[in-house]
Structures are given as C-alpha cells and as structure tokens.
Amino acid sequence: RRTSRLPLPPGPKGLPFVGNFWDIPGDFEWITYHKWCKAFNTDILYLNLAGTPLIVLDSYEVVNQLLEKRSAVFSNRCLDFVSVIRVFLDTDSFLSSRPQFPMQSELMGLDFNFAFMDYGPKWQKHRRLMHQHFHAGASRLFLPHTLKSCRNLLTRFLDIPDDVLGNLRQMAGETIMAIAYGIQVQEYNDPYIDIAEKAVHTLLAAGAPGKYLVDTFPILKHVPEWMPGAGFQRKAKEYKTLARTMFALPYSAAKQNFASGDSPACFTSRCLESLACAKDKAFFDEEVIQNNAGAMYVAGSDTTLSAIASCILGLLENPQVIKRAQEELDRVVKPGQLPSFDDEGSLPYITAITKEALRWRDVVPTAASRKLLIDEEYKGYRLPAGSIVVPNAWAILHNEDIYLDPFEFNPDRFMTKDGKLDQAVFDPERACWGFGRRICPGRHMAFSAIWINVASMLAVFDIKKAVDEAGNVIEPSHEYLSGLVCLPKPYKCSITPRSKEAEELIRGYANSESSQD
Numbered sequence: 150r151r152t153s154r155l156p157l158p159p160g161p162k163g164l165p166f167v168g169n170f171w172d173i174p175g176d177f178e179w180i181t182y183h184k185w186c187k188a189f190n191t192d193i194l195y196l197n198l199a200g201t202p203l204i205v206l207d208s209y210e211v212v213n214q215l216l217e218k219r220s221a222v223f224s225n226r227c228l229d230f231v232s233v234i235r236v237f238l239d240t241d242s243f244l245s246s247r248p249q250f251p252m253q254s255e256l257m258g259l260d261f262n263f264a265f266m267d268y269g270p271k272w273q274k275h276r277r278l279m280h281q282h283f284h285a286g287a288s289r290l291f292l293p294h295t296l297k298s299c300r301n302l303l304t305r306f307l308d309i310p311d312d313v314l315g316n317l318r319q320m321a322g323e324t325i326m327a328i329a330y331g332i333q334v335q336e337y338n339d340p341y342i343d344i345a346e347k348a349v350h351t352l353l354a355a356g357a358p359g360k361y362l363v364d365t366f367p368i369l370k371h372v373p374e375w376m377p378g379a380g381f382q383r384k385a386k387e388y389k390t391l392a393r394t395m396f397a398l399p400y401s402a403a404k405q406n407f408a409s410g411d412s413p414a415c416f417t418s419r420c421l422e423s424l425a426c427a428k429d430k431a432f433f434d435e436e437v438i439q440n441n442a443g444a445m446y447v448a449g450s451d452t453t454l455s456a457i458a459s460c461i462l463g464l465l466e467n468p469q470v471i472k473r474a475q476e477e478l479d480r481v482v483k484p485g486q487l488p489s490f491d492d493e494g495s496l497p498y499i500t501a502i503t504k505e506a507l508r509w510r511d512v513v514p515t516a517a518s519r520k521l522l523i524d525e526e527y528k529g530y531r532l533p534a535g536s537i538v539v540p541n542a543w544a545i546l547h548n549e550d551i552y553l554d555p556f557e558f559n560p561d562r563f564m565t566k567d568g569k570l571d572q573a574v575f576d577p578e579r580a581c582w583g584f585g586r587r588i589c590p591g592r593h594m595a596f597s598a599i600w601i602n603v604a605s606m607l608a609v610f611d612i613k614k615a616v617d618e619a620g621n622v623i624e625p626s627h628e629y630l631s632g633l634v635c636l637p638k639p640y641k642c643s644i645t646p647r648s649k650e651a652e653e654l655i656r657g658y659a660n661s662e663s664s665q666d
C-alpha cells in the first residue's frame with residue numbers, strides 16, 4: 150500500500166494509450182535510454198510500452214542494488230512483514246525472471262531455451278547442470294577444444310585472409326560443436342553450423358523487447374497466418390522448425406556416438422555418462438541435456454565472434470597496442486611455439502586487450518531484460534510489478550566517471566605503470582556478462598576463447614587496415630548490426646604472417662593435427 154503512493158521514476162512523457170512506444174528507436178535503443186537518463190538526471194528511467202512499464206537501470210549502483218545485492222536492500226527492512234514472506238517463499242527471484250514475449254515463447258515455441266525461461270524449478274534444473282560443467286574450474290576441461298579451433302582459425306587466416314567474420318564464425322561454431330556435442334565439423338559448409346547459424350539469427354532477431362508488434366499487443370497472436378500483415382505468424386512458424394532442428398540434429402548424432410563408444414569428451418557425453426548415476430537422474434534428464442547443449446550455440450557463437458571481431462577493429466585503430474602486445478608475446482612465448490593457456494598469467498597485456506574489447510563494444514549492451522514480479526521501491530520511486538527491467542550494461546561500460554575517454558579503445562587503462570593488471574580499475578567483467586542469478590554461465594569458457602584467439606592471432610599475424618589497388622587505406626566502417634547481440638558488419642583488413650617462421654609454425658601445427666586424425 151505504501152509503495153503504491155510513491156511516484157514512478159522519471160522518463161519522457163508518452164502519448165495516450167501507446168505511451169512511449171513510438172519514441173523508442175528500433176536500433177541501438179540503449180544509447181537513447183542513456184540520453185534520456187542524462188536529460189532527466191537519473192539512473193533509473195521509466196517508459197511506458199503501450200501499457201507495459203519498462204524500467205531502465207543506467208548505472209552500476211542501481212543494477213548492483215536491484216539485481217545483485219537484493220538481500221542487502223532487504224536487510225534494511227528486515228522487520229517488514231512482506232520481506233519475511235518473500236524470504237520464506239524464495240521470491241528472491243523477484244528480478245530473475247525473463248519477460249515472456251508472445252513472439253518468442255508462444256509463437257516461436259522457444260520455451261525450451263533456458264536463456265528465455267522464467268525463473269522457477271525448470272530454469273533451476275537447466276542452470277544447475279550448466280553450472281556443473283562450466284564453472285571456473287570445470288570449464289577448463291574443455292580448453293583443448295577451444296585451443297584446437299583457435300589453431301585451425303590461424304590456418305584459415307593464411308588460406309582466406311579476407312573473410313574475417315566468416316573465419317571467426319567458423320571458429321566459434323567449431324568450438325561450441327566440439328564442446329557441446331563432441332562433433333568435429335567440416336571446414337566448409339558444415340550442415341550443423343549452417344542450420345545453427347540460420348536458427349540463431351532468427352532467435353536473436355526476436356530477442357529485443359517490442360521488436361514485434363505482437364509483443365506489445367498480445368491479442369495479435371490470434372491473427373491467422375493468411376491475413377495481410379500477419380507476416381510475423383509465418384516467420385514464427387519457420388523459426389520454430391529451424392530452432393527445433395538445430396536442437397535435435399546434433400544431439401542425436403552425439404547420442405549415437407556415445408552409444409557406439411565413439412564419443413570424445415564433451416558436455417553431452419559427460420552428462421549421458423553421469424545420467425547412469427541414480428543421484429544425477431534425480432535432478433536432470435535427457436531433455437535438460439539437449440536443451441543446454443542447444444542453448445550453448447544460441448548464446449555462445451555470435452557473442453564470441455562479436456567480441457573478437459570488435460577487438461580486431463580496436464587493434465586496427467591502435468597500431469601501438471599491437472606493438473606492445475607483440476613485444477609481450479615475443480618475450481613470453483618460446484620461439485617456435487604458439488601461445489597456450491599456461492601463458493595467461495605471464496601475458497597481462499593480452500588480458501587487458503580482452504577486457505577492453507568486452508568493454509569498448511559491449512556484446513550484449515542491455516544484458517538481457519528481466520521481469521519484475523512484485524511491486525518494488527528504489528530511492529523513493531515505485532517500480533510496478535510486471536515491469537520489463539533493462540539493465541543498461543552499455544551505459545555502465547561507457548561511464549565517463551569510471552573510464553577516461555570511454556569511446557577510445559585503450560587496453561592500457563587496465564595496466565599499472567609497472568606492467569601489471571590494475572586491480573583498482575572497474576573490471577568490465579562486472580557488467581559485460583550480465584548480473585545476479587542470470588549472469589552468463591558460459592563466461593569462463595567465453596573469456597578463455599577470446600583470450601587465446603587474440604593472443605594467437607597477435608603472436609603470428611600483422612594486423613593492419615586494408616589497402617585498395619591504388620594504395621589508399623580502406624577505413625573500416627565500424628558499423629554494427631543492432632540486436633540483443635551486437636555484431637560488427639563485415640569489414641576488410643589485412644591479416645598477414647609476421648614472418649616466414651610464423652607461417653611455418655601455423656602450417657606445421659595444421660600438418661601435425663591432420664596426421665593425428
């Protein structure tokens with residue numbers, strides 16, 4: 150009752166009925182959210198999406214208070230009757246649910262992807278299994294797969310130096326197919342990667358709140374497919390088939406390999422093995438394994454590709470960073486060898502570059518939205534139950550009070566004068582993987598993949614801006630595709646071996662691998 154008398158957070162005034170629906174841009178909306186926050190001098194913004202409240206959290210402080218430290222917020226009011234009930238009912242989940250958009254959950258039938266699932270026992274089952282295999286220690290068991298596809302990437306850059314995004318996409322797909330299913334994909338036109346790519350792009354396209362009109366006006370879900378303007382119904386049907394095939398096809402191949410005893414160590418084989426154990430049977434089943442493996446491709450392929458592609462863009466603009474990184478690599482990595490994960494502690498500058506890439510062009514700028522389950526209060530404002538809550542990670546990672554010149558790619562910001570990682574600087578990993586209970590469970594694996602690929606590419610390649618036939622430098626456009634995951638548009642650059650020895654090193658590795666196969 151008390152909360153209902155409080156004012157809503159500030160925000161632009163909307164029109165009757167539609168509210169701010171037409172004010173929110175379809176692309177890069179997090180930039181507009183941040184501008185509004187500045188204009189209203191607030192870090193918590195209220196928008197009205199034709200009746201559905203949308204709340205933007207624009208600073209680390211507010212995100213931390215609401216999504217991470219809820220227990221602290223509650224301990225301030227520990228005698229409050231409602232708080233006590235919440236603790237008993239585990240409504241600690243009050244901001245851990247996802248908004249359910251009719252396009253995704255009902256029409257596309259994506260409830261089997263746990264990244265989109267509502268908080269509850271079903272989500273917990275999925276999350277627990279994923280955590281078991283991907284926490285900091287466990288995910289190290291998959292590093293050999295990550296290393297192998299990284300080294301294959303180096304060979305691809307020798308053979309097709311122009312196709313930056315294509316090569317990175319193949320590397321990311323190869324890594325996940327090996328880790329999730331133990332499948333070694335084909336070098337070109339792999340059927341598993343092809344179907345997964347199609348499905349992922351359609352899923353991510355439907356991921357942003359309000360992308361489809363039916364998300365704002367759910368009544369439209371009853372419009373029949375044949376009606377003019379019902380294109381979304383046909384799209385949804387097409388996506389549903391794609392996504393289901395993507396989840397089922399590689400899983401059944403992995404299961405067959407497991408049954409024939411021909412399965413390399415991977416997530417699926419490990420889970421199937423432990424399913425034989427009665428204790429594990431109680432908390433997961435085959436459906437959970439299949440859903441988790443499929444979610445890995447959806448959540449882990451374009452994200453990893455985007456981070457490395459952005460990193461290359463940052464390096465192209467800053468040749469001095471490449472020079473400093475190569476000096477470090479030449480000092481640490483023994484001649485005739487490629488970087489390995491054992492070198493991580495001795496290559497702080499490569500770690501700084503990886504962190505800067507994750508900060509500079511934040512891959513998931515609005516993390517992933519949440520649904521507020523109960524009326525809440527923050528700094529004297531009322532946050533109504535049912536609100537879509539958008540944590541603006543981009544605003545945190547580009548906050549001038551935290552980072553000097555936040556739009557510059559500058560890994561040196563993470564280094565101390567004596568060449569160590571500066572622990573005093575706000576770590577972008579506190580925002581780029583999301584927050585609280587829904588924080589990215591693949592973050593350890595993803596960080597390792599980005600780190601080893603950046604280290605290895607810099608160790609053996611010179612990376613420069615491309616030059617056209619007349620000798621003019623081709624400036625990369627720095628254009629991005631906006632979406633739940635932000636991806637750079639294809640760009641040109643020059644990636645050439647640093648020396649004859651570097652080329653031989655890459656080829657030598659590829660030859661030794663193929664003789665082992």
Ligand code: HEM
Pocket residue numbers: 263264265266276279444445446448449450452453456512513516517518581582583584585586587588589590591592594595
């Ligand atoms: C650069 C790479 C990556 C980035 C930037 C990234 C970022 C994120 C973010 C921001 C979220 C939303 C968190 C939230 O709601 O607060 C998320 C969720 C998720 N990520 Fe990642 N991710 C990456 C790679 C991966 C990889 C490699 C995997 C799998 C192996 C993965 C699996 C997931 C899953 C399953 C979720 C949903 C978690 C849930 O809803 O409980 N991600 N990720």
